[in-house]
Amino acid sequence: MSELTLTVMRLGFLAVLWLFVIVAVQVIRSDLFGTRVTQRGSRRGGSDRQPQRAQQTAPPQQRQQQGGGRRADRGRRGAPTKLVVSEGTLTGTTVALQGQTISLGRAHDSTIVLDDDYASSRHARIYPDRDGQWIVEDLGSTNGTYLDRTRLTTPTPIPLGAPIRIGKTVIELRK
Amino acid sequence: MSTMPSTPSTTTTTTISTVGPPSRRNTELALLAFAVILPCFAYANVGLALDGKMPSGMLGYGLGLGLLAGVGHLVVRKFAKYADPLLLPLATLLNGLGLVMIWRLDQSERLARLAKAQGFTFQASAPNQLLFSAMGIALFVAVVIFLKDHRILQRYTYISMVVALVLLVAPVFFPGKFGAKIWITVPGLGSIQPGEFAKIIIAIFFAGYLMVKRDALALASRRFMGLYLPRGRDLGPILVVWALSLMILVFETDLGSSLLFFGMFVVMLYVATERTSWIVFGLLMSAGGAAVVGSVEPHVKVRVMAWLHPFAVYDTPRPSWATTEQIAQALFAFGSGGVFGTGWGQGASDLIQFAANSDFIFASFGEELGLAGAMGLLLIYGLIVERGMRTALAARDPFGKLLATGLSAGFGIQVFVVAGGVMGLIPLTGMTMPFLAQGGSSVIANWALIAILIKISDTARRPAPAPAPSTDAEMTQVVRP
Numbered sequence: 001m002s003e004l005t006l007t008v009m010r011l012g013f014l015a016v017l018w019l020f021v022i023v024a025v026q027v028i029r030s031d032l033f034g035t036r037v038t039q040r041g042s043r044r045g046g047s048d049r050q051p052q053r054a055q056q057t058a059p060p061q062q063r064q065q066q067g068g069g070r071r072a073d074r075g076r077r078g079a080p081t082k083l084v085v086s087e088g089t090l091t092g093t094t095v096a097l098q099g100q101t102i103s104l105g106r107a108h109d110s111t112i113v114l115d116d117d118y119a120s121s122r123h124a125r126i127y128p129d130r131d132g133q134w135i136v137e138d139l140g141s142t143n144g145t146y147l148d149r150t151r152l153t154t155p156t157p158i159p160l161g162a163p164i165r166i167g168k169t170v171i172e173l174r175k
Numbered sequence: 176m177s178t179m180p181s182t183p184s185t186t187t188t189t190t191i192s193t194v195g196p197p198s199r200r201n202t203e204l205a206l207l208a209f210a211v212i213l214p215c216f217a218y219a220n221v222g223l224a225l226d227g228k229m230p231s232g233m234l235g236y237g238l239g240l241g242l243l244a245g246v247g248h249l250v251v252r253k254f255a256k257y258a259d260p261l262l263l264p265l266a267t268l269l270n271g272l273g274l275v276m277i278w279r280l281d282q283s284e285r286l287a288r289l290a291k292a293q294g295f296t297f298q299a300s301a302p303n304q305l306l307f308s309a310m311g312i313a314l315f316v317a318v319v320i321f322l323k324d325h326r327i328l329q330r331y332t333y334i335s336m337v338v339a340l341v342l343l344v345a346p347v348f349f350p351g352k353f354g355a356k357i358w359i360t361v362p363g364l365g366s367i368q369p370g371e372f373a374k375i376i377i378a379i380f381f382a383g384y385l386m387v388k389r390d391a392l393a394l395a396s397r398r399f400m401g402l403y404l405p406r407g408r409d410l411g412p413i414l415v416v417w418a419l420s421l422m423i424l425v426f427e428t429d430l431g432s433s434l435l436f437f438g439m440f441v442v443m444l445y446v447a448t449e450r451t452s453w454i455v456f457g458l459l460m461s462a463g464g465a466a467v468v469g470s471v472e473p474h475v476k477v478r479v480m481a482w483l484h485p486f487a488v489y490d491t492p493r494p495s496w497a498t499t500e501q502i503a504q505a506l507f508a509f510g511s512g513g514v515f516g517t518g519w520g521q522g523a524s525d526l527i528q529f530a531a532n533s534d535f536i537f538a539s540f541g542e543e544l545g546l547a548g549a550m551g552l553l554l555i556y557g558l559i560v561e562r563g564m565r566t567a568l569a570a571r572d573p574f575g576k577l578l579a580t581g582l583s584a585g586f587g588i589q590v591f592v593v594a595g596g597v598m599g600l601i602p603l604t605g606m607t608m609p610f611l612a613q614g615g616s617s618v619i620a621n622w623a624l625i626a627i628l629i630k631i632s633d634t635a636r637r638p639a640p641a642p643a644p645s646t647d648a649e650m651t652q653v654v655r656p
Binding site: 018024028090109111 | 202206209210213216217220223224260261264265268324326329386390515516517518519521544545547548551554555558561562565571572573574638
């Protein structure tokens, strides 16, 4: 085997190895980028610049499917698209609202597993009613579920951005 | 729900968020193909450099690796659809490159002559390693299929503690090899390194334990000089783990495992409690412990001296503690590799003798692929750790978060300890480079580790199931006017 061929193969292998690394990083970059767009959108969820921003920087998020909603609901303004944990040990966790029931509690099979001494194992659930309005219902918890300052006694519709407090955890629905 | 209209094509664009992402299995398949072709290229390269022709086993080797990777991919596609797309290809690439390097060292006439001179027959390690890789993939497949949910592991918190302790202590009762007691030898069957499996099992214990106890550890503390000092009784667990890791160091003379377990515990403690003071305590305690043991225990002392004076073995007269040339030879290997390396099959890393394909395989890579190749390999390890941490961030339950953190931190610490030891950054330890090095226990255990990370990332990214028609919901519906 000639010296030249071996040199070409040697450098060629290193080039391909690095190409693999770069491709792998690219895969992650798109992953990270997608996530970052979502987070930025959620942080500014309450500000009045939000509609413009959503159009400029996060069109995919705005177009995100709302699988459970009906056609009439999809266009409705003010329909929440995600649930955000804003206080407590799980701060920053988001769950997309796609028409599914979200269970909260210390039980391991809950959608959001609360690690909180003041939470019951099946504490509360959040689900859409027939009109696509999201409802929070306390499941007979010991320490109660609070919407703003009031303790829930019946299933109650959730206004956008209203804090739902369970022990030390606060969650809210955002667009 | 059956009347739900399908979403028009204009609205199908989705962002990649923690929930509702595309499954990304095709990305994984493409990367996996790349990760199989790359070792095949290396294999051909070795053959051309050594014999001037394509190696004869090329087809079998390529098909073998491709088959293993394909089985892994299909199982992930079926049972962990939303898993991370990078973990499997990265692990496959490392395993494949390790196999090529082991096969390349098998071809060395120098090693064969050396074995004959010492009076035993030279055994090729590559076929065994391929068998171990297949067993590793089999365990990977079993974990992905049978571990339905990683939260099940939480039930076995204290059982895993006992199992891990037994695995860690067991090697004391078996004869040591090469100065470290880290093997369990079963006559006629071979030997396993239980520490590799204990690494995974103890991560399960730490995650389960810290999830329950972290509030006590984080909140009940006094503030002193900007640090949160934990109460005396909360110091208990860290003291126990510290004592345990020191005992491993003293009785098994295994610096690597000792560092690995203590480091993993401190990382998980920090992640669970968010208190910097644990890191400070951990560093102080490990530095103190290492200093004391390093100056007292003779075997560890030899290692430290060999680390401080790697070339003393060539001095005349030779100091009595300088018994091994390996560290110096590893440094020579890195040096002769330079920036771009000597090329596959053209280095002389077989001069490191029997350990060239196990503990010192990273030096062999450093020689044949050079700085550029070694950095590439370290980046691949870094990517695996990053994906593990990313999985921990995305996980929705505290146990999964802690477990993913612990496993990836343990993996990272192991790479650091081995690569650092070979490069002369820290004293040399008896651990193996995950996936690259020759050794059955290591490769099998690390495939299991990757499988658990894949399951956690699948659970984290899997969209919630469609709402089931619940009779309960009907009963409690709000009555509207």
